[in-house]
Amino acid sequence: MKDEFVKKVDAFVERHNLLEAHSTVIVGVSGGPDSLALFFYLLEKREEKKLQIVVAHVDHMFRGEESQEDLQFVKNLCENLNVICETIQIDVTQYQKQNQMSAQVAARECRYAFLERIMRKYNAQYVALGHHGDDQIETVLMRLVRGSTSKGYAGILAKRAFDKGFLIRPLLAVTKAEVLDYCKRKDVVPRIDPSNTKETYTRNRLRKHVLPHLKRENPNVHERFQAFSKFMQEDEAYLQELAFEKMNKVIKEKDTKRVVLSIPVFESMPIPLQRRGIQLILNYLYEYKIPSSLSSVHIDKVIEFFKRTHPSGMLQFPNGLEIVRTYEECKFRFREEKNAFAPHVLQVPGKVTLVNGDEFVVEISDCVPSMVNEMMFVAKHNEITSPLTVRPRENGDRMSIQGMNGTKKIKSIFIEAKVPKEKRADWPIVCDASGNIIWVPLLKRSAFAISQETVDKDTYIIIHYKSKESSRRIMK
Numbered sequence: 001m002k003d004e005f006v007k008k009v010d011a012f013v014e015r016h017n018l019l020e021a022h023s024t025v026i027v028g029v030s031g032g033p034d035s036l037a038l039f040f041y042l043l044e045k046r047e048e049k050k051l052q053i054v055v056a057h058v059d060h061m062f063r064g065e066e067s068q069e070d071l072q073f074v075k076n077l078c079e080n081l082n083v084i085c086e087t088i089q090i091d092v093t094q095y096q097k098q099n100q101m102s103a104q105v106a107a108r109e110c111r112y113a114f115l116e117r118i119m120r121k122y123n124a125q126y127v128a129l130g131h132h133g134d135d136q137i138e139t140v141l142m143r144l145v146r147g148s149t150s151k152g153y154a155g156i157l158a159k160r161a162f163d164k165g166f167l168i169r170p171l172l173a174v175t176k177a178e179v180l181d182y183c184k185r186k187d188v189v190p191r192i193d194p195s196n197t198k199e200t201y202t203r204n205r206l207r208k209h210v211l212p213h214l215k216r217e218n219p220n221v222h223e224r225f226q227a228f229s230k231f232m233q234e235d236e237a238y239l240q241e242l243a244f245e246k247m248n249k250v251i252k253e254k255d256t257k258r259v260v261l262s263i264p265v266f267e268s269m270p271i272p273l274q275r276r277g278i279q280l281i282l283n284y285l286y287e288y289k290i291p292s293s294l295s296s297v298h299i300d301k302v303i304e305f306f307k308r309t310h311p312s313g314m315l316q317f318p319n320g321l322e323i324v325r326t327y328e329e330c331k332f333r334f335r336e337e338k339n340a341f342a343p344h345v346l347q348v349p350g351k352v353t354l355v356n357g358d359e360f361v362v363e364i365s366d367c368v369p370s371m372v373n374e375m376m377f378v379a380k381h382n383e384i385t386s387p388l389t390v391r392p393r394e395n396g397d398r399m400s401i402q403g404m405n406g407t408k409k410i411k412s413i414f415i416e417a418k419v420p421k422e423k424r425a426d427w428p429i430v431c432d433a434s435g436n437i438i439w440v441p442l443l444k445r446s447a448f449a450i451s452q453e454t455v456d457k458d459t460y461i462i463i464h465y466k467s468k469e470s471s472r473r474i475m476k
Contacts, residue, residue, distance in 0.1 A: 005174060006044060019168065023052070023125040024051070026122065028057075034130035037183055038129070039055065040182070040188065054086060062195075070191045101292065115162075120163065126168050132222075136172055140225055142203060142206065148296055149295070150236050239276055243269075247261075258331055259281050275299050286321070311418075321334055324420070326421060340393075343391035346390050349364055363461075365462055368450070375441070378449060379450055381461045392425060399446050436448075
């Protein structure tokens with residue numbers, strides 16, 4: 001007669017399509033009861049499904065000799081059972097310090113990197129881990145208490161993509177008590193990690209004080225949480241697809257370091273899609289390595305940031321990600337050290353190219369073009385002292401404006417034209433030899449500029465501006 005534990009896990013494996021026959025499976029074995037139960041379950045299935053099983057063990061070096069004994073225990077067990085065993089010792093504490101992260105996150109990163117390496121070594125289709133039904137309850141509760149993303153609230157996935165195969169968790173169908181009973185029937189004595197009882201960890205406090213109450217209400221509460229996880233995953237997959245489709249209309253520009261979106265178009269989306277749209281941007285920019293300090297709180301901050309009446313501002317996110325709002329546009333970008341370009345001398349006639357590819361060409365002519373557009377400045381030659389200078393703006397810059405009395409601050413010109421703050425530092429300004437600002441390309445011409453109505457027989461200086469940055473061309 002088939003063991004009740006095995007029957008439950010078999011049904012779960014079948015329902016979620018977790019394990020194909022003739023596969024190679026890397027099974028993570030710590031030496032504790034959960035991973036040992038998984039290991040012995042897979043050994044029971046080895047002949048039936050024609051599986052190749054490879055054990056992988058990581059000594060995180062947290063507990064000195066004790067953790068070395070865990071490693072030796074796993075090696076001896078595999079030798080007795082004639083199973084391939086791959087082990088490694090990693091100084092996770094050192095890795096934690098180098099990368100400034102929590103011990104748990106550091107351990108997870110090191111462990112998963114090793115599993116991925118072993119998976120490739122054996123060309124395996126699966127990595128199997130021993131998370132069980134009680135772990136699912138604890139994980140969902142932890143994320144609800146701490147805050148997470150919609151995807152995070154679904155808890156532990158039974159199956160997900162991992163490297164070129166899948167990471168599977170067949171034991172989500174059973175409880176911790178069932179795991180322990182199965183180990184007893186297999187006559188195996190697990191290693192016990194004392195940190196699993198320390199109440200300094202949220203998970204352990206939930207395990208000790210909350211889980212017993214839930215189990216008294218419903219002994220099969222793990223099945224309800226597993227069903228909740230499945231519903232959340234299915235709903236999330238559908239909403240993610242809708243969000244992806246909508247965000248294609250919201251995003252104006254993107255590359256590996258930045259994403260620019262239209263705030264009005266974004267706010268026309270339903271709130272559930274807005275949240276997932278922000279998550280898609282974060283996934284893209286962080287390359288799915290989302291910092292552990294990032295949560296649903298950050299996504300809510302972005303949405304509230306867009307609702308503010310103030311037209312500009314900035315949010316700082318982990319790892320140097322900045323969310324910069326300028327009027328109806330928002331840019332997600334990683335912080336960079338940017339310096340304004342050095343001043344360039346522009347001979348008359350002559351040509352100069354800025355570091356960003358923008359180009360200025362000056363010519364002298366007796367004729368004025370019939371159409372003088374925003375990319376062109378025309379003045380009487382004898383009224384402009386040369387050579388000219390193309391430079392970035394400076395504090396206190398002012399200029400006379402064509403058709404107006406007095407002068408105006410360059411800062412005010414930028415604000416009125418809604419030039420994003422991050423573009424102002426390297427916006428080119430053209431000055432004559434006396435230091436007078438004669439032109440802010442695309443925005444304002446000085447009183448030196450002529451209009452079509454004042455053209456007569458004379459010699460003119462004509463400056464042509466060619467911008468490599470298409471976003472500048474929308475400014476008027």
